[in-house]
Amino acid sequence: MDIIDNAAVAQHLSHVRIVMVNTTLPANIGSALRAMKTMGLVKLVLVAPKTYPHPDIDALAAGATDLIEQIEIVETLEDAIKDCHLVFGTSARSRTIPWPLLDARPAAQKSMQSVIHSQQEIAVVFGREDRGLTNEELALANYHVTIPVNTDYGVLNVAQAIQVICYEMRMATLELIDKTTDVEALMPVTDSEAMHWDEPLVTHEQMEQFYPHIEKMLAEIEFLDPKNPRLLPLRLRRLFGRIQLDKMEYHLLRGIFSRVQALNNGTWKKTNADEDHK
Amino acid sequence: MDIIDNAAVAQHLSHVRIVMVNTTLPANIGSALRAMKTMGLVKLVLVAPKTYPHPDIDALAAGATDLIEQIEIVETLEDAIKDCHLVFGTSARSRTIPWPLLDARPAAQKSMQSVIHSQQEIAVVFGREDRGLTNEELALANYHVTIPVNTDYGVLNVAQAIQVICYEMRMATLELIDKTTDVEALMPVTDSEAMHWDEPLVTHEQMEQFYPHIEKMLAEIEFLDPKNPRLLPLRLRRLFGRIQLDKMEYHLLRGIFSRVQALNNGTWKKTNADEDHK
Incomplete structure (x- = not known):
């Protein structure tokens, strides 16, 4: 409505x-x-x-x-x-x-x-x-x-x-x-349809880029073992699939993943990182 | 009826x-x-x-x-x-x-x-x-x-x-x-509650420990400026409030935040971190 x-x-x-x-x-x-x-x-x-x-x-x-x-x-x-x-x-x-x-x-x-x-x-x-x-x-x-x-x-x-x-x-x-x-x-109303939302929700296609990104990031910080991921990828899908991200949230989360990756591979350093390591 | x-x-x-x-x-x-x-x-x-x-x-x-x-x-x-x-x-x-x-x-x-x-x-x-x-x-x-x-x-x-x-x-x-x-x-409804969930959902009180944790982690990796957080904390609340995390997901996400914090402050290093930096 x-x-x-x-x-x-x-x-x-x-x-x-x-x-x-x-x-x-x-x-x-x-x-x-x-x-x-x-x-x-x-x-x-x-x-x-x-x-x-x-x-x-x-x-x-x-x-x-x-x-x-x-x-x-x-x-x-x-x-x-x-x-x-x-x-x-x-x-x-x-x-x-x-x-x-x-x-x-x-x-x-x-x-x-x-x-x-x-x-x-x-x-x-x-x-x-x-x-x-x-x-x-x-x-x-x-x-x-x-x-x-x-x-x-x-x-x-x-x-x-x-x-x-x-x-x-x-x-x-x-x-x-x-x-x-x-x-x-x-059509039967479920949550998302009944909600008045300010941002468009992401498509299934976009989410198919989201999951590889979070999994790669987690693998890089060794939170996920690509050789033996167990149920983790499935749990992530269940979690973020349930949420129906909007576009802004999607970019926000992917921005966080990229920051963690950059921190991990050394391409991004804290503003005061040099001081920390002296 | x-x-x-x-x-x-x-x-x-x-x-x-x-x-x-x-x-x-x-x-x-x-x-x-x-x-x-x-x-x-x-x-x-x-x-x-x-x-x-x-x-x-x-x-x-x-x-x-x-x-x-x-x-x-x-x-x-x-x-x-x-x-x-x-x-x-x-x-x-x-x-x-x-x-x-x-x-x-x-x-x-x-x-x-x-x-x-x-x-x-x-x-x-x-x-x-x-x-x-x-x-x-x-x-x-x-x-x-x-x-x-x-x-x-x-x-x-x-x-x-x-x-x-x-x-x-x-x-x-x-x-x-x-x-x-x-x-x-x-029959299945898209609503998470109707799906007969396998894990108990977290309470409001637990989520009040979740938000400070993610915000602290994001501040540490300078994704969030504590002096000027803008709408970010509110957006995080809106996102994770909507999802109704279950206990396993809650611990999974908090585990990721802790890993990122440890990576950032140097208390955790990649298994092959020494090689990377040589």
């Missing part, structure tokens, strides 16, 4: 709204706004909030004032989601009637696919601080969504849950954008 | 510690504990916290009192990570010298692979509320980790960042456990 098209990410995420039902604590609305803004979501709909407006909202939403101005207040959940194509109800508990249930990650992937491929409008609905969503409200959702947590401990509070959902929405968007622009990105 | 072995998840996550450096607000420590407990992490290490203990910690850590009792307080970051194999420093900004940088998700995957396949100890280090980690602290990490956020807005606060990291650690654990029941998932 080197170059991210921020405008495209923002555009996609503008199709995802967070809906909070009967929220009691203004601090939770403020935290929700902050979590949303950090991840690039912009639309918050409050269904009959208990306390609104309130200074705590502005305090906790520091820097997200543009989102406060766009908040929509409605009376019923139906009003909040009527123009949506795909509605997720958040639920920690299993209900009487099992519903299609997705974890946060696949739910976000499904959401953003629906946005990107068919411009759908998505809603994720969060319930009251104390008792979540009612069965009737949950029945309005296409899917239920849950965040896999430590079941021995309990659940996230509503602000934390919104944080995780918004994070997954952003991640799903980045992944999908990445995939649609770059076929290589569909 | 139908049936989850909760005991196994908890056991794996017990190898991941959260380290908070110079935290000012007790509320952030409390929120961190709550986020950890929700996701199944248990070990919090505080490096020289500004305010500790404090009732706000207990208030916000509601229900996570067992984790409060296990908090470890240390004076320096080195103390917090000395027995760790893999250290992640959280960083929002790009630095003078880019470090191996992973997004939260691949960082968590790498961490939990390292735990599950080779019982490594992992630390994720979070900095001060106002200015994060210093460059010196970041240089102690093997990798930097970042959470992809809306770059137009800024960064998560420390409690939110801990929430996301702990969530990804849990998700990575659930995925890996899921996969290990599947034979295909045991």
Whole structure:
């Protein structure tokens, strides 16, 4: 993910709204706004909030004032989601009637696919601080969504849950954008691909000059016996092959090897070498 | 992920510690504990916290009192990570010298692979509320980790960042456990940890003896100027921090450094050195 098209990410995420039902604590609305803004979501709909407006909202939403101005207040959940194509109800508990249930990650992937491929409008609905969503409200959702947590401990509070959902929405968007622009990105990610690196990595071909150099240097200082190298060349390959050197590191190490060789054969002497030997 | 072995998840996550450096607000420590407990992490290490203990910690850590009792307080970051194999420093900004940088998700995957396949100890280090980690602290990490956020807005606060990291650690654990029941998932991965290594990896504390050794050797052969080392020490840390040396490699490299030192100061001579100089 080197170059991210921020405008495209923002555009996609503008199709995802967070809906909070009967929220009691203004601090939770403020935290929700902050979590949303950090991840690039912009639309918050409050269904009959208990306390609104309130200074705590502005305090906790520091820097997200543009989102406060766009908040929509409605009376019923139906009003909040009527123009949506795909509605997720958040639920920690299993209900009487099992519903299609997705974890946060696949739910976000499904959401953003629906946005990107068919411009759908998505809603994720969060319930009251104390008792979540009612069965009737949950029945309005296409899917239920849950965040896999430590079941021995309990659940996230509503602000934390919104944080995780918004994070997954952003991640799903980045992944999908990445995939649609770059076929290589569909390959399994290992360390090096996932790393943002400042220097190009060396090629296999360059490394094939590296190993003979370190081995020759080690032979010259009699650390390696060319007649009986044992496992040393293999260990060096395993070590430096694992590291994936970048070009600067490659030249740095080869510079060190050359210095040691020059020291050993007498073509390089310490600045104060003459004094040492007097 | 139908049936989850909760005991196994908890056991794996017990190898991941959260380290908070110079935290000012007790509320952030409390929120961190709550986020950890929700996701199944248990070990919090505080490096020289500004305010500790404090009732706000207990208030916000509601229900996570067992984790409060296990908090470890240390004076320096080195103390917090000395027995760790893999250290992640959280960083929002790009630095003078880019470090191996992973997004939260691949960082968590790498961490939990390292735990599950080779019982490594992992630390994720979070900095001060106002200015994060210093460059010196970041240089102690093997990798930097970042959470992809809306770059137009800024960064998560420390409690939110801990929430996301702990969530990804849990998700990575659930995925890996899921996969290990599947034979295909045991197929070679390029990650060193997944390769069932034959030698134990060195700890952070051992590496803190490695860096002074290579720097001293390079200074002695005048490859590094101790009065003006420029970026060289940092580049060496970045290079060898990324590699995660095993014990045999560690002793091999230190043996080479010692040989070069002995060659340089005349305490070791080539077998045929007399002939060469005649």
